Amino acid sequence: MGHSAETGPWAVGFEDWVNDEGADARREHFDRIVRGWKHAGMFPECLGGWRDEFYTIYGPPPPPSPEGDDNPLATGSNEAFRMERSACALFGFATFGVHCTAYVEEEGEPLKLWVPRRSATKPTWPSMLDNTVAGGITAGDSPRMSIIRECAEEASLSPAFVASRIKQAGVLTYHYRTAAGFLQPEVQYVYDLRLPAPGSADAAEGTQPSTNPADGEVESFELLSLDETVRRMCDGEFKPNCALVLIDFFMRHGLLTCESDTRFLEIAARLRKPLGLPGPA
Amino acid sequence: MGHSAETGPWAVGFEDWVNDEGADARREHFDRIVRGWKHAGMFPECLGGWRDEFYTIYGPPPPPSPEGDDNPLATGSNEAFRMERSACALFGFATFGVHCTAYVEEEGEPLKLWVPRRSATKPTWPSMLDNTVAGGITAGDSPRMSIIRECAEEASLSPAFVASRIKQAGVLTYHYRTAAGFLQPEVQYVYDLRLPAPGSADAAEGTQPSTNPADGEVESFELLSLDETVRRMCDGEFKPNCALVLIDFFMRHGLLTCESDTRFLEIAARLRKPLGLPGPA
The missing domain is CATH 3.90.79.10 (Nucleoside Triphosphate Pyrophosphohydrolase)
Structure with a gap:
C-alpha cells in the first residue's frame, strides 16, 4: 500500500501493481498482512476473535454501462476484495x-x-x-x-x-x-x-x-x-x-x-x- | 428582525423586544409581515395558496430541568411561534x-x-x-x-x-x-x-x-x-x-x-x- 499523487496524501490505496491484479490478489495481500499481525500478537481485541470467515469489502459503484441501457438491478459487480471478518474493524471497512x-x-x-x-x-x-x-x-x-x-x-x-x-x-x-x-x-x-x-x-x-x-x-x-x-x-x-x-x-x-x-x-x-x-x- | 453580535452575521433572529414578548407576539409580528407580502402580491407561488391555517415552528429543545430529573417524555415545550401554512416555505421552516x-x-x-x-x-x-x-x-x-x-x-x-x-x-x-x-x-x-x-x-x-x-x-x-x-x-x-x-x-x-x-x-x-x-x- 502507499499513497500516490493521484489519491493524495489523505487517502491510502493499493499500489498499481497490486490493484491491477484484481480482487483475489487484493485479498491475498491483505490476508498476508493481517495474518502477520495476528501471529505477532497485535490488535488482540480484534484479531483475537479470528473467525476464518471472509467478508466482502465493496468499492465504488460500477460506472453506467457504455451502451446507456444501465440496469440498476444488476448486482454484485463492485466487490473490491474479501477480508477476514475479525480484521475489518481495524481498517474501518463497513x-x-x-x-x-x-x-x-x-x-x-x-x-x-x-x-x-x-x-x-x-x-x-x-x-x-x-x-x-x-x-x-x-x-x-x-x-x-x-x-x-x-x-x-x-x-x-x-x-x-x-x-x-x-x-x-x-x-x-x-x-x-x-x-x-x-x-x-x-x-x-x-x-x-x-x-x-x-x-x-x-x-x-x-x-x-x-x-x-x-x-x-x-x-x-x-x-x-x-x-x-x-x-x-x-x-x-x-x-x-x-x-x-x-x-x-x-x-x-x-x-x-x-x-x-x-x-x-x-x-x-x-x-x-x-x-x-x-x-x- | 435583525442580527445581533450574539447570533453573528450568519444568523437572523428576532430583536430582543419581540423575542421577550413570547410565542404569541412572535406569531403576530410574522403574520403582519407575511400578510403584507400577500397584499402586495409578492411570492404568489407560495402565498397564492393561503390556507388560513397555522403551523407550529419549533425552537431549540428545552434545556434539562435544573432538578436533574429531566423527563424526556415531556412534550410541546419548544413551540417558538406559529405561522400561516403557505408561508413556511419562504423561510425554510420545517x-x-x-x-x-x-x-x-x-x-x-x-x-x-x-x-x-x-x-x-x-x-x-x-x-x-x-x-x-x-x-x-x-x-x-x-x-x-x-x-x-x-x-x-x-x-x-x-x-x-x-x-x-x-x-x-x-x-x-x-x-x-x-x-x-x-x-x-x-x-x-x-x-x-x-x-x-x-x-x-x-x-x-x-x-x-x-x-x-x-x-x-x-x-x-x-x-x-x-x-x-x-x-x-x-x-x-x-x-x-x-x-x-x-x-x-x-x-x-x-x-x-x-x-x-x-x-x-x-x-x-x-x-x-x-x-x-x-x-x-
Missing part, C-alpha cells in the same frame, strides 16, 4: 449483517417477542440477550440466503417455512465502537418473522424457535412480553446493536411513537446514519 | 404532516393498496394520485389526532375503528422543492392501516375508504394491486412526496428489498435526510 425479529401477534392479544440468550461460551457478548436470529453476511451470500440459513442453524426454523414467511423490513446503519476504540461501520438488514403462537394449531415442527445443539450459539429462547423486553433492554441485558434492531421494530409496529417519546425524530435519523462508504451496487 | 397507507392483505392473497385521486379543484396537485389519507398537522394537534381526523374527513373512516387499528410506522424527512425553487423541509409521520377486504364479513360501514362530499378533497378511491400502483408511480401519476411514502411502505413490508433494488441502502438513507432543524421536543 461490514454487513442480517437481524431477524420473530414475534407472535394474535388477534386481540398483545405482541410478544422471541428472545434468545447467547451461549456462555461465545467469544463475544457471552450470555447476553440477542435478536431472535442474527449473523454476518459471509462473502458470496445474499442477505436473504444468510438470514434463512441462520434461522435454521441458530433457531432450528424450517428453511421452507421461513422463506415463505420472512419479510425484509429495512436496513440500519451505525458505527459500533469496540472496547479498544476502533470504529466499525455496520449495515444490518432487518427482517420480521411472524410466527404461530406456541401450542396453536399452526405451531408445527420448524415453526417455533428452539436451540440447535450442533450450532451451540444460543443457550435458550424465551417468548417475552413487550414490557419485559423493554425492561431488559433498559437493564442492559441485550447486546447493544440488538437493542437498536428492537427499537426499529417498535417504531415500525406502532409500539414506539412520536407521542410516546419526544426523541422519535432523532432516534429515526440515528438508526440510519449515513456511513459514507460503498455497499453492494 | 413543516410536519401525517400520511397513512391503507391496505388489504388477506391470508394467501397479494397485498392491495387503497389509492385516492385528488379532486380536480384542489389548488395543489389537482387530479393526481395520493396516499390513502394525508394532511398537515395544524398547530396544537398531535400527529395521532391529525391522522384520525383526516381519515374521517377525507375517507369517511370511523374514528373509533381507525383509533383501534392504525399504527404509526416511522417518519420520513426530505426537502420538497417548490416550482419557484424554494426548499421546504418536510417531516412526515407515516401510518399503516390494514383494512378488511371489500365485501368481507368485517367490511362494516366506516371501515372502507369512500369519498366525503362535505370534504371534497378526494375524487375517488381505488383498491390497486402492487404492480398497478408501481406502474402509476413510474408513470408520474402520484404527487411526488406520496410516492416516497409508498416506497417506505414497500421497504417495511418486504416488497422492495436489497435483492430487488441495489439502491436499497441509498434509498433508505435518503428517505430520512437529516434536516438539521428542530422538531417537537
Whole structure:
C-alpha cells in the first residue's frame, strides 16, 4: 500500500501493481498482512476473535454501462476484495449483517417477542440477550440466503417455512465502537418473522424457535412480553446493536411513537446514519 | 428582525423586544409581515395558496430541568411561534404532516393498496394520485389526532375503528422543492392501516375508504394491486412526496428489498435526510 499523487496524501490505496491484479490478489495481500499481525500478537481485541470467515469489502459503484441501457438491478459487480471478518474493524471497512425479529401477534392479544440468550461460551457478548436470529453476511451470500440459513442453524426454523414467511423490513446503519476504540461501520438488514403462537394449531415442527445443539450459539429462547423486553433492554441485558434492531421494530409496529417519546425524530435519523462508504451496487 | 453580535452575521433572529414578548407576539409580528407580502402580491407561488391555517415552528429543545430529573417524555415545550401554512416555505421552516397507507392483505392473497385521486379543484396537485389519507398537522394537534381526523374527513373512516387499528410506522424527512425553487423541509409521520377486504364479513360501514362530499378533497378511491400502483408511480401519476411514502411502505413490508433494488441502502438513507432543524421536543 502507499499513497500516490493521484489519491493524495489523505487517502491510502493499493499500489498499481497490486490493484491491477484484481480482487483475489487484493485479498491475498491483505490476508498476508493481517495474518502477520495476528501471529505477532497485535490488535488482540480484534484479531483475537479470528473467525476464518471472509467478508466482502465493496468499492465504488460500477460506472453506467457504455451502451446507456444501465440496469440498476444488476448486482454484485463492485466487490473490491474479501477480508477476514475479525480484521475489518481495524481498517474501518463497513461490514454487513442480517437481524431477524420473530414475534407472535394474535388477534386481540398483545405482541410478544422471541428472545434468545447467547451461549456462555461465545467469544463475544457471552450470555447476553440477542435478536431472535442474527449473523454476518459471509462473502458470496445474499442477505436473504444468510438470514434463512441462520434461522435454521441458530433457531432450528424450517428453511421452507421461513422463506415463505420472512419479510425484509429495512436496513440500519451505525458505527459500533469496540472496547479498544476502533470504529466499525455496520449495515444490518432487518427482517420480521411472524410466527404461530406456541401450542396453536399452526405451531408445527420448524415453526417455533428452539436451540440447535450442533450450532451451540444460543443457550435458550424465551417468548417475552413487550414490557419485559423493554425492561431488559433498559437493564442492559441485550447486546447493544440488538437493542437498536428492537427499537426499529417498535417504531415500525406502532409500539414506539412520536407521542410516546419526544426523541422519535432523532432516534429515526440515528438508526440510519449515513456511513459514507460503498455497499453492494 | 435583525442580527445581533450574539447570533453573528450568519444568523437572523428576532430583536430582543419581540423575542421577550413570547410565542404569541412572535406569531403576530410574522403574520403582519407575511400578510403584507400577500397584499402586495409578492411570492404568489407560495402565498397564492393561503390556507388560513397555522403551523407550529419549533425552537431549540428545552434545556434539562435544573432538578436533574429531566423527563424526556415531556412534550410541546419548544413551540417558538406559529405561522400561516403557505408561508413556511419562504423561510425554510420545517413543516410536519401525517400520511397513512391503507391496505388489504388477506391470508394467501397479494397485498392491495387503497389509492385516492385528488379532486380536480384542489389548488395543489389537482387530479393526481395520493396516499390513502394525508394532511398537515395544524398547530396544537398531535400527529395521532391529525391522522384520525383526516381519515374521517377525507375517507369517511370511523374514528373509533381507525383509533383501534392504525399504527404509526416511522417518519420520513426530505426537502420538497417548490416550482419557484424554494426548499421546504418536510417531516412526515407515516401510518399503516390494514383494512378488511371489500365485501368481507368485517367490511362494516366506516371501515372502507369512500369519498366525503362535505370534504371534497378526494375524487375517488381505488383498491390497486402492487404492480398497478408501481406502474402509476413510474408513470408520474402520484404527487411526488406520496410516492416516497409508498416506497417506505414497500421497504417495511418486504416488497422492495436489497435483492430487488441495489439502491436499497441509498434509498433508505435518503428517505430520512437529516434536516438539521428542530422538531417537537
